[in-house]
Amino acid sequence: MEENMNGIIVAVNTGDLDFDKQIDELRLLCSNIGxxxxxxxxxxxxxxxxxxxxxxxxxxxxxxxxxxxNIDVVVFNDALSNSQRRNIQNLLEETQIIDRNEVILEIFKRNARTAEAKLQVELATLTYELPKLIGMGKELSRIGGGARGTGTGTRGSGETLLEYRRRNIKDRISHLKKELDELEKVRKTKNKKRNDSYITQISILGYTSAGKSTLLKGLTNDNNILISKKLFSTLSTLTRKVVFPSGLPTIFSDTVGFIRKLPVKLIESFKSTLDEINYADAIIELIDISEENFEDKLKIVDNTIDSILVNDVPKILVFNKIDKLSLEQIQHIKILYPNALLVSAKSKESIHEFLLSLENKLLEYNVIKSEKVFFEFKDMWKLEKLKENIGIKSQIETKNGYIVEILAKENFLNKLKKEMPL
Known part of the structure; x- marks a missing residue:
């Protein structure tokens, strides 16, 4: 698809309550592909x-x-049937026609950077393209010659161009699924090791452009993390280590964002990547609170997470970009959503306060637990050895040593109980 094309959006309003927002979003999606x-x-x-x-x-x-x-492309807000596509194309002649799903697929294609993301986008695209071949018209109904089964990919005797194209796409889909299955096996092995580890794992999920990558960058001060205003700039899982003020080490992961009417084929193709949230100890559900329609986006994120979440993973609602709200608006949000955490991902002070609040929330949801441990003065070296897996909430000096309140995952505390009395 070429850049800098003139387009028209065509849409049918059947009474959807969020119809105007759908159109605003489609316009934004289109701008992302020129x-x-x-x-x-x-x-x-x-x-x-x-x-x-x-x-x-x-x-x-x-x-x-x-x-x-002089319109170059007509963009439809909904998926077109084969007959609709054929009828429309016959009258629009050389003008390109695409639907909302194809716009999103094109954005994913352009933003796919890892080998796996490219495979996933290709699988979603071919799976979406396959049913459309039926309506391609007479040009794909010609009979082909050549010997089939020679390994050259040529059409066999009596095989139409349509049949040939469908066979090739089905073969490619089968090949892509096998490749992704192998990558998924590797990921599951890694995730199991991560799940069995003593380090807390947190997945950041949310609407696209909610500030997930900005939050991860703010938590880590990692300037290599890509921050983009474009939609779906992150397709592959991005993982970084974050240390809480208590010293508790945690792994944060940022993955693909969600959007209205996200194509089912995309969700299915990215299932293995999205499945990582089932291995998380907790999920941060990140929402841009500065947007007027944040509640609609919250519902979309909730529904999407519920569609891919298998395990009972605690969800922590976090509102980002509070710097764009007045104090009165912030107080109102706190009343409406008393369990939500607030953050401005670009503010170091806000990030520090957020980490303190998040740690308390992890304790509240039993993602981590606290235990008081007594260390004699001569045994304080043991505490130093534990710091790669724990946080320290408090430390009180006594006549004979220190009473230390340790923060850690339950599996690590259970291990510690076997090694020393708690």
């Missing part, structure tokens, strides 16, 4: 027109507008 939206054609209908998606009269308007404004 489509400059010139116009929008919106039609209120109870259902989609079977032939042209919008009514025939509106469609004739579309044809004229495409010519008048």
């Amino acid at each position: 489509i400059d939206i010139q116009l929008e054609i919106i039609q209120k209908r109870n259902n989609y027109d079977k032939k042209y998606y919008i009514g025939k009269g509106k469609f004739q308007d579309l044809v004229e507008l495409v010519k008048t404004y």
